[in-house]
Amino acid sequence: MSAPLEPRDERPEGSAGPAAAPSASLADGEWHRLHPATPLLRGGIAFVAVVGFLLANLRERIVELVLGSPDGPTDPLDAAYQNGQLGWAGLIVAAALVAGVVLFFFSWRVHTFRVGDDVVEVRSGILFRTHRRAPLDRIQGVAIARPLFARLFGAAKLDVSVAGQDAKVQLAYLRSADADRLRVDVLALASGARAAESRRGAGPTETASSGGPGATALPPSPSSVEAAPLAPEPSVAPRGVLETRMREFMAPELDPSTAPPESVVRIPPGRLAGSLLLSGRTLVGLALVAVIVWLVTTDRLGFAVFVVLPMLLASVGYVYNRFTRSLRYSIAGTPDGVRIGYGLLSTSNDTLPPGRIHAIEVHQPLLWRLAGWWAIRIDRAGAAGEGSAQASTTMLPVGTAGDATRVLSLLLPGLAAEETRRILDAGLDDPRAGGFVTAPPRARWVRPLAWRTTGFAETTDAVVLRTGFLWRRLVVVPLARVQSVRIEQGPWRRMLGLVGLDVQTVAGPVHAQLPAAERAVGEAAFARWSAAAVAAAAADRTHRWRAHPSTGSASGPGRDGDGGASPSGAGERMEP
Known part of the structure; x- marks a missing residue:
C-alpha cells in the first residue's frame, strides 16, 4: 500500500540541512517542481516512437554505418552477433x-x-531558458485537463489563462490532487480574498516553509470543497495506487457539493448525437460519401482515395471528437465563477471567474429548429489565439431554450431578474413579442428575410441584439465589457434612413452587430450605450470578486489589466 498523494517538499537549490515538513499548499511563494512523470507525458513516448520508426526503416544503413557489414545480415542483432560486436551494440544502446x-x-x-501573492511564474529550458509570468489580476480562467494517458499516472495539467496573445501559463503536469488544490489557491489569491480578510482584521500568519521563512497563509476559501473528492481524508486508511486511480476515473468533473443541483445543466447522449447528425459537418460527410460512391462506380478510384477520402476521414474525426468531448458535459456556478466540465476518457474542466465574459451568443442552426435546440458560445480575452479556442469558448454545445436561459443566468447573474428573463425568452422565440426595438419595414431592402427579427433590447447591465432568419442569433454584451460602440451609415442606409450599430469587445467568435435600425433610434441608442458603458466600467469591481462582498455580477470588469480596454467614453461614428 502506498501513501496518499501529498504536495512535494521542495527546497531552493543549494540549500542544506534536513527537509522541513511538506507545505500544505503549493501557493507558498516557493519554487516547486512538476510531476516526476512529466518528461514521459510531455514527449517521452513520442520520442521513443520516432526513434523506433527510424530504426525500423533505416536499419540497413545503421548496420552498414556501425558494424561495417553491408553484405551481411540486415538484422542488426544478427549482424552484431556474426561480427562479434554484440557487446559494443549493447553498449551503444545502453x-x-x-x-x-x-x-x-x-x-x-x-x-x-x-x-x-500576485503572480504565477514558470521557468523551463536547458540551453534556451524561458520565464513566463501570469499576473493574478489579469487571470481570465483556470483550467485543469486530464488526458487519458496522464490519468494513468494520476497526473493533470493546469492552465492559467491571462489576457494577451499567447499569454497562457501551463503547469504540465502536476499530481491530480495537487492541481485541484492549486486551482483553489490561485482563484483565492486572484479574487482578493486575502485583502478582504486583512481588512476584516485577520492579519496574515506565517506558516512553515522549506528552505526559508513562511509565506502568508491563504484565508479559508468557500471553494476549497472542490478539492475534497481527491484529497485524502485523515480518518481513512491510506489507499493503494490502483484504488486511488479508480476513484479519480470515477469522480465527476463537477463536484455536486459546489453548486445547487438546479444550477447544473447536463446534456443527454441522445440529444448530443442528434445535434451532431443535424450539423453541417455531418451533411458534408454524407455528401462526400455520395461523391466517393460515384467516383468508384465511374472508375476514378485514385481521385476518390487520395482526395475525397481524406476529407471524409477529417469530417468523421471532427464529429467523433465533438461527441466524445461533450460527453459528461456539465456547467455550474461556484463561489469563484462558472465551472464547465466535459470529456469521457480525456477530461477537462475550466473555471471562469466573474467578469471574464465579454460577449455571449445564443444561436440556433436551421436544422435544430424543429427540435428547439440552442447552443451558446462566448468571447473571452486570451482565447482567440489558442489552439483549443473553440472548446474554451463553447459554454453549451446543445440544449433546450430552458437550458439556454439557465446558462445565461449562470454566465451573467444580472440576467436572472424576471423582467430580463422575459426579454431573453422573447429574443429566443420572437423579438416582436415584446421588449425589443425592431427594425422598420423599409429595412427589408437591407435584410430581405431577417428584417422582422432584427432588433435590440436593453437591460440594466447589458445590451441584447437579435438577428437572423435561417440561423437565429441572440447576442448579449455586458456594458462593463464594452470596449467601444460604433454607428455607421453608408449611401444605401442613408437613403433608407437606417444606421448600423456595432458593439465591439475582444476578438472571438461572437460579433455583436445590428445591421439595421431606424436612424433616430440608432443615434439615441449609440449615445445611451456609450455613456452606460463608461458608467458600468467605473462601477465594476469584479476584477477582485471576493474583495468586495457586494460584487455579484459576472459582467466584465472595466480594467485594462483584466484583458479588456476600458471604454474611453467616446463612441465611433463612420460615414463615407
Whole structure:
C-alpha cells in the first residue's frame, strides 16, 4: 500500500540541512517542481516512437554505418552477433538510453513554478531558458485537463489563462490532487480574498516553509470543497495506487457539493448525437460519401482515395471528437465563477471567474429548429489565439431554450431578474413579442428575410441584439465589457434612413452587430450605450470578486489589466 498523494517538499537549490515538513499548499511563494512523470507525458513516448520508426526503416544503413557489414545480415542483432560486436551494440544502446534518461531528468529538474501573492511564474529550458509570468489580476480562467494517458499516472495539467496573445501559463503536469488544490489557491489569491480578510482584521500568519521563512497563509476559501473528492481524508486508511486511480476515473468533473443541483445543466447522449447528425459537418460527410460512391462506380478510384477520402476521414474525426468531448458535459456556478466540465476518457474542466465574459451568443442552426435546440458560445480575452479556442469558448454545445436561459443566468447573474428573463425568452422565440426595438419595414431592402427579427433590447447591465432568419442569433454584451460602440451609415442606409450599430469587445467568435435600425433610434441608442458603458466600467469591481462582498455580477470588469480596454467614453461614428 502506498501513501496518499501529498504536495512535494521542495527546497531552493543549494540549500542544506534536513527537509522541513511538506507545505500544505503549493501557493507558498516557493519554487516547486512538476510531476516526476512529466518528461514521459510531455514527449517521452513520442520520442521513443520516432526513434523506433527510424530504426525500423533505416536499419540497413545503421548496420552498414556501425558494424561495417553491408553484405551481411540486415538484422542488426544478427549482424552484431556474426561480427562479434554484440557487446559494443549493447553498449551503444545502453548509452543512448542513459543519455535520454539524463536529458529528461535535467529537463524536469529545471522546469519549476512558483505561485506568489500576485503572480504565477514558470521557468523551463536547458540551453534556451524561458520565464513566463501570469499576473493574478489579469487571470481570465483556470483550467485543469486530464488526458487519458496522464490519468494513468494520476497526473493533470493546469492552465492559467491571462489576457494577451499567447499569454497562457501551463503547469504540465502536476499530481491530480495537487492541481485541484492549486486551482483553489490561485482563484483565492486572484479574487482578493486575502485583502478582504486583512481588512476584516485577520492579519496574515506565517506558516512553515522549506528552505526559508513562511509565506502568508491563504484565508479559508468557500471553494476549497472542490478539492475534497481527491484529497485524502485523515480518518481513512491510506489507499493503494490502483484504488486511488479508480476513484479519480470515477469522480465527476463537477463536484455536486459546489453548486445547487438546479444550477447544473447536463446534456443527454441522445440529444448530443442528434445535434451532431443535424450539423453541417455531418451533411458534408454524407455528401462526400455520395461523391466517393460515384467516383468508384465511374472508375476514378485514385481521385476518390487520395482526395475525397481524406476529407471524409477529417469530417468523421471532427464529429467523433465533438461527441466524445461533450460527453459528461456539465456547467455550474461556484463561489469563484462558472465551472464547465466535459470529456469521457480525456477530461477537462475550466473555471471562469466573474467578469471574464465579454460577449455571449445564443444561436440556433436551421436544422435544430424543429427540435428547439440552442447552443451558446462566448468571447473571452486570451482565447482567440489558442489552439483549443473553440472548446474554451463553447459554454453549451446543445440544449433546450430552458437550458439556454439557465446558462445565461449562470454566465451573467444580472440576467436572472424576471423582467430580463422575459426579454431573453422573447429574443429566443420572437423579438416582436415584446421588449425589443425592431427594425422598420423599409429595412427589408437591407435584410430581405431577417428584417422582422432584427432588433435590440436593453437591460440594466447589458445590451441584447437579435438577428437572423435561417440561423437565429441572440447576442448579449455586458456594458462593463464594452470596449467601444460604433454607428455607421453608408449611401444605401442613408437613403433608407437606417444606421448600423456595432458593439465591439475582444476578438472571438461572437460579433455583436445590428445591421439595421431606424436612424433616430440608432443615434439615441449609440449615445445611451456609450455613456452606460463608461458608467458600468467605473462601477465594476469584479476584477477582485471576493474583495468586495457586494460584487455579484459576472459582467466584465472595466480594467485594462483584466484583458479588456476600458471604454474611453467616446463612441465611433463612420460615414463615407
